[in-house]
Amino acid sequence: MVVATEAETQAADEAFWKRMEKRREKRLGQPCCTQSGMSWTMIDVPGDFAVVIHGEFDCVNCFHHHVGRSAHRYYSTRLSEADLTQGTTEEALEELLRLIAEHERPEAVLVLGTCPVEVINAPYLETVERVAAETGVPMVGLRTSGLALTSMPKMLDWLYVTLAKLPPGPPVDARWRREVARLALQAAFTEAIDPSGDDALAGFAEAVGRLTAAGDGLPEDAPRVNFLGLPEQEGRVPEPVLVLHKAGVAVNGTYPDGASLSSWRAIHHAAHTFVVDEGMYRKLTKRLKRGGQAVHALPPPVGIERTLAMYRVIGEATGRTEALMALVEPVAAQLRRKVAAFRRHARGIRLGYTLRMNNTYTTQALAHDGLGEVLALQELGFDLRLYIQGGGEPAVRAAHAEALAAHGVEVPFDTFTGPSAAVEALVRDRVHLAMVEDTVIEGTRRAGIPVLELRSLDPYLSGVSANLTRLTRALGQARRRSA
Amino acid sequence: MSRERLEHFRLRSMDQGQLTGAAIAVNAVSDSLLMQHIGVGCKHKTTSQLSTHDTGRRLAGNTGWTEVGDRELIEGASVRLGPYTRSWVERRDPGIVYVASVTFIELTGEDDKQAIADLDAALPIPVLKLDLPGYEGDVFSGYAHTLRRTLERLAWSGAPGSRDRVGVVGYLFDRHEGDHRGNLAELTRLVKAVGGTLGGVGFDGGAFGDLDALTGCGTLLAWPYLGDEREAVTRLTGRTLTPVPFPMGLGATDAFLRRVAEAAGLDLAAAERTLRALRAQAEGQLQVARNQLAGQRVAVFAEPPLAAGWVGLLQELGMQPVLVGLKGHTLGREEAFEAALRQAGHAVPRGLTVVSEPSLARVREEVSARLAAGRLDGVVGSATDHNTLTSLPPERFLGAWAGRRPQGAGPFLLESGFPCKRYHCTRDMPFLGYEGVVVQAQRLLDAPRAWDSGRVKPRM
Numbered sequence: 001m002v003v004a005t006e007a008e009t010q011a012a013d014e015a016f017w018k019r020m021e022k023r024r025e026k027r028l029g030q031p032c033c034t035q036s037g038m039s040w041t042m043i044d045v046p047g048d049f050a051v052v053i054h055g056e057f058d059c060v061n062c063f064h065h066h067v068g069r070s071a072h073r074y075y076s077t078r079l080s081e082a083d084l085t086q087g088t089t090e091e092a093l094e095e096l097l098r099l100i101a102e103h104e105r106p107e108a109v110l111v112l113g114t115c116p117v118e119v120i121n122a123p124y125l126e127t128v129e130r131v132a133a134e135t136g137v138p139m140v141g142l143r144t145s146g147l148a149l150t151s152m153p154k155m156l157d158w159l160y161v162t163l164a165k166l167p168p169g170p171p172v173d174a175r176w177r178r179e180v181a182r183l184a185l186q187a188a189f190t191e192a193i194d195p196s197g198d199d200a201l202a203g204f205a206e207a208v209g210r211l212t213a214a215g216d217g218l219p220e221d222a223p224r225v226n227f228l229g230l231p232e233q234e235g236r237v238p239e240p241v242l243v244l245h246k247a248g249v250a251v252n253g254t255y256p257d258g259a260s261l262s263s264w265r266a267i268h269h270a271a272h273t274f275v276v277d278e279g280m281y282r283k284l285t286k287r288l289k290r291g292g293q294a295v296h297a298l299p300p301p302v303g304i305e306r307t308l309a310m311y312r313v314i315g316e317a318t319g320r321t322e323a324l325m326a327l328v329e330p331v332a333a334q335l336r337r338k339v340a341a342f343r344r345h346a347r348g349i350r351l352g353y354t355l356r357m358n359n360t361y362t363t364q365a366l367a368h369d370g371l372g373e374v375l376a377l378q379e380l381g382f383d384l385r386l387y388i389q390g391g392g393e394p395a396v397r398a399a400h401a402e403a404l405a406a407h408g409v410e411v412p413f414d415t416f417t418g419p420s421a422a423v424e425a426l427v428r429d430r431v432h433l434a435m436v437e438d439t440v441i442e443g444t445r446r447a448g449i450p451v452l453e454l455r456s457l458d459p460y461l462s463g464v465s466a467n468l469t470r471l472t473r474a475l476g477q478a479r480r481r482s483a
Numbered sequence: 484m485s486r487e488r489l490e491h492f493r494l495r496s497m498d499q500g501q502l503t504g505a506a507i508a509v510n511a512v513s514d515s516l517l518m519q520h521i522g523v524g525c526k527h528k529t530t531s532q533l534s535t536h537d538t539g540r541r542l543a544g545n546t547g548w549t550e551v552g553d554r555e556l557i558e559g560a561s562v563r564l565g566p567y568t569r570s571w572v573e574r575r576d577p578g579i580v581y582v583a584s585v586t587f588i589e590l591t592g593e594d595d596k597q598a599i600a601d602l603d604a605a606l607p608i609p610v611l612k613l614d615l616p617g618y619e620g621d622v623f624s625g626y627a628h629t630l631r632r633t634l635e636r637l638a639w640s641g642a643p644g645s646r647d648r649v650g651v652v653g654y655l656f657d658r659h660e661g662d663h664r665g666n667l668a669e670l671t672r673l674v675k676a677v678g679g680t681l682g683g684v685g686f687d688g689g690a691f692g693d694l695d696a697l698t699g700c701g702t703l704l705a706w707p708y709l710g711d712e713r714e715a716v717t718r719l720t721g722r723t724l725t726p727v728p729f730p731m732g733l734g735a736t737d738a739f740l741r742r743v744a745e746a747a748g749l750d751l752a753a754a755e756r757t758l759r760a761l762r763a764q765a766e767g768q769l770q771v772a773r774n775q776l777a778g779q780r781v782a783v784f785a786e787p788p789l790a791a792g793w794v795g796l797l798q799e800l801g802m803q804p805v806l807v808g809l810k811g812h813t814l815g816r817e818e819a820f821e822a823a824l825r826q827a828g829h830a831v832p833r834g835l836t837v838v839s840e841p842s843l844a845r846v847r848e849e850v851s852a853r854l855a856a857g858r859l860d861g862v863v864g865s866a867t868d869h870n871t872l873t874s875l876p877p878e879r880f881l882g883a884w885a886g887r888r889p890q891g892a893g894p895f896l897l898e899s900g901f902p903c904k905r906y907h908c909t910r911d912m913p914f915l916g917y918e919g920v921v922v923q924a925q926r927l928l929d930a931p932r933a934w935d936s937g938r939v940k941p942r943m
Contacts, residue, residue, distance in 0.1 A: 002862040009565075012567040013565070013569055013570065015732045016563075017566065017570070018653055020550065031523055031552075032523060032524070033522060033523045033524025033525075035524055036523075036527055037524075052492075056586055056618035057498060057500060057617070057618065058500030058501070058502060058503075058528060058585075058586075058617030058618070059524075059617065060494060060498050060530040061498065061499055061500055061502070061503055061526060061527065061532060062524040062525065062527045063846060064526060064527075064532070065494060065532065065870075066535065066865065066866035066867040066869075066902055067841070067870060067904075069873075069874050070844075070869070071843050071867070071870065071871055072493070072494070072842070072843040072847055072871050073842040073844075074493070074494035074843075075492045075493055075494065076492060076494065076498070077492065078491070078492060078618075079618060080618050080619075081586075081616065081618050081619070084586070084590060085590075085807040086619070095484070095488075096492045098484060098487075099484050099486075099488060099489040099492070102484055103484075103489055104489075114587075115524075115525075115585070115586075115587035116586050116587045116617075117521050119556070119585070119587045119590050119591065120590065145522075146522030146523045146524035146554035147522065147526065147552055147556065147587075148552070148553050149523060149552040149553075150524070179666070214495070226813065276548060305573070325782075362571060367499075367763075410583045418574075419543075419544060420544075420574075431578070432896045438534075439541070439543045439544065444545075462683030
């Protein structure tokens with residue numbers, strides 16, 4: 001037996017490391033397990049569907065069960081060792097699918113594969129197709145797993161085009177539903193609609209009737225549009241939806257964040273789809289175009305100028321430019337004055353921003369390679385520096401520079417290998433303020449650097465003031481550090 | 484095909500597996516490193532699952548991953564263990580390394596055993612292989628297995644210390660927060676009060692080297708969470724392990740201390756006087772809670788030891804447990820739950836419904852039916868249980884649709900078990916021992932509600 005010396009072991013290890021990094025180093029995104037990603041995404045989609053994880057039961061632990069509205073719609077085939085080694089995996093799957101069809105009969109069933117069934121090449125796609133045909137319940141099998149490493153955006157695109165391919169449903173009027181919910185709460189808690197008199201029910205029904213008769217208040221021939229990748233505003237209807245309605249444009253649906261199963265099935269009831277980062281939805285947008293929709297690219301709407309650019313694109317496509325700009329330009333003018341004042345304070349403040357460490361399946365975080373916020377921070381006058389996780393070889397750095405330039409980001413960047421190396425780099429560069437992801441936050445705070453979480457900037461014009469307030473507070477901390 | 488059969492396949496109130504249990508155990512050893520020889524999605528079974536629950540220590544900073552995908556599987560995954568482990572050991576300087584793999588890698592017949600044995604021989608610290616199939620067991624068996632593998636590395640051959648030096652084997656330390664700090668402080672206090680010394684606990688959040696203290700304990704207590712590993716631990720230590728009741732609740736703590744006194748050869752009469760005095764002290768602080776909480780009907784979702792602890796404690800406060808959902812299966816099912824209740828001197832509450840391994844759909848269904856009938860006031864469970872209830876409509880107890888003015892609140896939601904999302908202990912807040920009863924009574928008084936109109940009907 002030959003025993004390697006320590007030096008030989010070290011040399012062999014180093015060569016091994018370099019080989020391993022070559023596979024992913026040039027990309028800005030994290031690799032992902034498609035089963036985990038799809039499960040994680042669907043768990044907060046409202047609707048009447050089932051998700052079946054075809055694998056051993058522990059495969060359901062690739063995502064959290066304590067968040068999301070639809071955890072109770074998930075199933076596992078709970079394959080045993082015997083199933084996996086003796087090839088009886090499809091019996092469990094068929095039994096489960098037939099039980100779901102018989103007792104739940106949802107609008108759709110998604111069957112997600114896992115690494116164990118992938119390794120044994122279980123023929124589950126055929127099982128799904130056959131049971132769907134025999135039961136009449138729409139069922140889709142997806143060859144997901146953690147084996148064929150792909151990127152998070154690609155995984156999401158695959159999931160979304162799958163949802164868009166489900167049997168179409170009628171248009172969903174989200175505005176109507178919101179108004180009814182608001183009315184119901186009003187009836188319950190105030191005297192605006194008297195909940196205690198004899199006419200309680202009649203009064204409420206009358207109010208609902210007036211609402212539905214009015215519809216969304218737009219003429220029949222109003223342009224109908226989808227939004228794809230529009231950033232959410234927590235607890236609020238996204239600003240563009242409200243602005244477009246005022247300008248006479250009907251919003252068919254906003255995807256993917258907040259979309260229900262019914263919304264996905266209604267995606268085809270629009271003439272235009274506006275997309276933030278079309279590169280993230282290649283399959284989905286191709287499908288929409290094939291269905292006759294015009295697809296238009298939008299810039300990431302964080303910060304004043306990019307948000308105005310977004311409204312101009314929408315206005316041009318729908319013939320509503322004048323109406324839209326009349327609504328937003330006055331607001332933008334006021335905000336520009338505030339931003340100019342802020343830039344004076346931000347001058348000289350070094351802000352470090354980490355990329356490529358973030359484990360996330362949210363479109364807002366993944367769009368434009370996670371650079372949406374960076375573009376807004378550029379507008380605000382910080383001395384911005386990026387820290388990208390991965391190797392630092394020349395070819396890698398060149399690829400990063402190219403990717404950043406393609407997004408219009410021209411700021412200095414460096415690479416780092418892991419959380420502690422990120423903190424070392426921030427300290428070395430005497431960064432005054434950091435926007436970093438969660439595994440780096442603790443170390444950054446301990447190093448005395450004020451921290452803002454990633455994705456803490458609000459989008460649209462309505463987010464600018466809140467951003468300035470938050471950043472002004474952070475600036476105060478940063479100035480104390482730089483003193 | 485029966486609807487009941489569908490329940491078998493549904494996502495459960497607790498569906499975490501052995502790998503998660505192992506991650507919890509590894510996280511409980513403060514100088515540990517977890518090498519994950521797994522696929523990319525499997526990482527969520529470890530660090531992600533813990534990240535919500537434990538704000539005290541980040542396992543993420545103490546794990547490595549060998550990045551196994553299809554290409555690596557084809558080329559041979561075991562060769563990755565050496566370079567990755569050596570690199571991470573150099574970076575982190577741990578006291579012990581645990582290597583966990585997953586089924587799909589094992590299916591390919593890889594000989595990771597040899598790779599791990601070579602590392603164990605070459606590195607100056609233990610490198611342990613964990614056997615954690617993802618198709619069997621549960622989070623508790625994963626934890627107990629990891630504990631047992633760790634105990635194998637301690638030196639048990641020496642003579643045990645004095646009997647009054649007591650060690651606990653199988654303590655479920657699932658986060659570095661004040662609940663467990665409080666528990667351990669309370670156990671230390673109680674054992675000392677009856678004449679012994681708590682000499683060591685596996686695990687207790689300390690470093691690997693600190694576990695040596697267990698070998699010097701003359702009396703070893705088998706905690707309920709040791710489960711099926713008790714026999715193996717008995718063999719490897721060559722010692723007697725005394726099973727003890729889970730000391731949650733007044734009656735259970737009494738029973739625990741009596742067993743400790745007996746096993747450790749302490750003065751039983753003195754121990755009895757002490758425990759009665761300590762219990763009386765705790766009871767004296769419970770009157771307000773008993774007045775306010777009396778008669779409230781509660782659902783509990785927890786594994787058998789914790790479920791029995793809660794049911795006993797709730798009864799001691801005059802509350803009425805009406806529904807229990809038992810989590811996991813390696814710690815036993817209904818029989819184990821009932822036996823634990825009896826050990827604590829409690830009878831099974833009349834009319835109590837017990838469901839084993841309920842699905843989330845079942846949790847919703849059972850709670851919803853009782854809310855609709857006006858027969859439930861609170862739910863004790865994990866963030867997973869509570870989350871599944873949040874999409875239930877609130878109109879049943881807000882009164883609006885009954886023509887009454889909306890008022891009142893939904894059930895109280897008390898987080899307990901794994902994972903907790905909102906409940907984090909920044910100071911010592913035990914749930915064990917007599918002090919634990921007082922603390923949990925306070926929590927019950929302060930528990931948030933699922934929905935709250937903010938209005939209470941005035942009482943004349």
